[in-house]
Amino acid sequence: MADAAKKLPRIEINEKFCKGCSICVDFCPTDVLEMKGPVVVVKDLDACTRCQLCDLRCPDFAIQVFD
Amino acid sequence: MTAEAAKKQKLSVPFDYSKYLRGGKLPHIWCPGCGHGIILKALLRAIDKIGLTNDEICMVSGIGCSSRTPGYVDFNTMHTLHGRALSYATGIKMANPDLNLIVTTGDGDALAIGGNHFIHTCRRNIDMTILVYSNSIYGMTGGQFSPTTPEGSKTSTSPYGAMEPNFDCCELAKASGATFVARATSYHVAELERTIKAAIEHKGTSVVEILDQCPIYFGRQNKYKSASHMMEMIEKDGTVSVKQVDKLPPEKLEGKLLRGILHQVEGEEYCDKYAKIIEKAQD
Numbered sequence: 001m002a003d004a005a006k007k008l009p010r011i012e013i014n015e016k017f018c019k020g021c022s023i024c025v026d027f028c029p030t031d032v033l034e035m036k037g038p039v040v041v042v043k044d045l046d047a048c049t050r051c052q053l054c055d056l057r058c059p060d061f062a063i064q065v066f067d
Numbered sequence: 068m069t070a071e072a073a074k075k076q077k078l079s080v081p082f083d084y085s086k087y088l089r090g091g092k093l094p095h096i097w098c099p100g101c102g103h104g105i106i107l108k109a110l111l112r113a114i115d116k117i118g119l120t121n122d123e124i125c126m127v128s129g130i131g132c133s134s135r136t137p138g139y140v141d142f143n144t145m146h147t148l149h150g151r152a153l154s155y156a157t158g159i160k161m162a163n164p165d166l167n168l169i170v171t172t173g174d175g176d177a178l179a180i181g182g183n184h185f186i187h188t189c190r191r192n193i194d195m196t197i198l199v200y201s202n203s204i205y206g207m208t209g210g211q212f213s214p215t216t217p218e219g220s221k222t223s224t225s226p227y228g229a230m231e232p233n234f235d236c237c238e239l240a241k242a243s244g245a246t247f248v249a250r251a252t253s254y255h256v257a258e259l260e261r262t263i264k265a266a267i268e269h270k271g272t273s274v275v276e277i278l279d280q281c282p283i284y285f286g287r288q289n290k291y292k293s294a295s296h297m298m299e300m301i302e303k304d305g306t307v308s309v310k311q312v313d314k315l316p317p318e319k320l321e322g323k324l325l326r327g328i329l330h331q332v333e334g335e336e337y338c339d340k341y342a343k344i345i346e347k348a349q350d
Contacts, residue, residue: 019099021293021294027298052081059108
């Protein structure tokens, strides 16, 4: 696959809503996210498969994946 | 790009929860890792799939962490007495049978304080959806044991392990006469959404027991490392789907709860029966 042509998704994290429970980090199948202090941050956007499990399991309306 | 156009191109478009939420109420008060937020999101997605508008829904709750849910949604809502949500909901439904009643209640609210109301609502088969958020503990008041706390679990009022056997909410609802009984978990999010959708669409009393996690009170006392650890141990490894039951050997089913739609029958609905009585009386 031509990496240059690959369109990356956009992961939006609302830091005001995130309570740092790390559910999204623990259940991400491709290890895209990590905890940085009290909130979650994107570590490896390339690996994101847009499965949206982080969005579905986030209890705090804090994370969304856009294409 | 509109949501429909994006769907056709199979692009991932996040669900827009804002149309169902009251502005300025978020972030919610639930603790970090609490499963109630996951259930609320699944409920909103299910409502969107059915296509109900905000005014067609009435959400009623009692007291407890789970009962904070109506405060965040932009439906007709009512926050009532501890355990008495089902009585208020029965009154609302009988006064306005066109409303879709959704009752969000906790395990303690529904099965202990409101236990009597719960069994009699199931018996009447009045058309409403009862979502029992079962986190095995009274979270709001400091982690006392509740009717669904598993035997032997430590809580702040049972430091040597709970000595009482726990209730099976689904068996209780089924025995009391509810026509739709299901169990879901906050780990299996897609299944949870489908189950809530089926429960709202069912005409008659629908009870969905939703296993979720209280990492702060139940988790810490019982040596669970985190919210996700609880979700894996209790909800993923502790349950088996009803679709898999026949394929699994009996030793793999030991100590596990069934999840999915456990009981669904047709029955005459209470408001319909009541309308017939009114007609008879007027003749």
